Amino acid sequence: MYTEKVMDHFSNPRNVGEIENADGVGEVGNASCGDIMKIFLKVEDNIIKDVKFKTFGCGAAIATSSMVTEMAIGKTLDEAMELTNAAVADALDGLPANKMHCSNLAADALHEAIKNYKEKQGAG
Template sequence: MYSEKVMDHFRNPRNVGEIEEANGIGEVGNAKCGDIMKIYLDIENNIIKDAKFMTFGCGSAIASSSMATELIIGKTVEDAWELTNKAVAEALDGLPPVKMHCSVLAEEAIHKAINDYRINQGLEPWETKEYHDIHDHVHGH
């Protein structure tokens, strides 16, 4: 059912915790499945120096958060913004269809954290796509 990578990131998640000096924080929750994900970013000179997460949820949500933080550390804010839930799922060698929304949450949390950072810097937040549709479609399939 789950790939080795999903199990590995679930059992040994990377970057768990909070960043006290975080300058970008994004929290998202999906009431339907009870997953809550909070991502902390430490951004310096437009580079994500560090990313940590606190996730309450299923194994896929934890694995998605873990992999997503791995993928964005060291990247520019623009590159991190472009990280899609599909890229997170692919990096985990796939997620079961009913769990794809967990990777969507990770993408969403990163977008919120980046916009939190942008607002803190006095910049306009970037436009996010509508996520609500995705959650509904996922559960509809």
């Protein structure tokens, strides 16, 4: 049911963990299944230098979390805002139809983290 790439990211997830004093933090819950994902950002000169994640979710949720962190590192904040759940799913060679909603978690959490960063900047 899962592609090799999904299983690879699931069994060896990249960038698991937290960043202390992160520049931005995003947390989202999945309305359809109740799963949760949290993303931490380190930003320099508008560029995402480091990303870490924590996820309570299914295989697809963990794999998309891992994938989205790889895809976000090195991107500008604007580029990262453009990352869609479909792009993350594609990068994993696709997800089963009933697991497409899981990829929303990853993209949404990333976007929330960027918004959080911008709010902090605005406030600061």
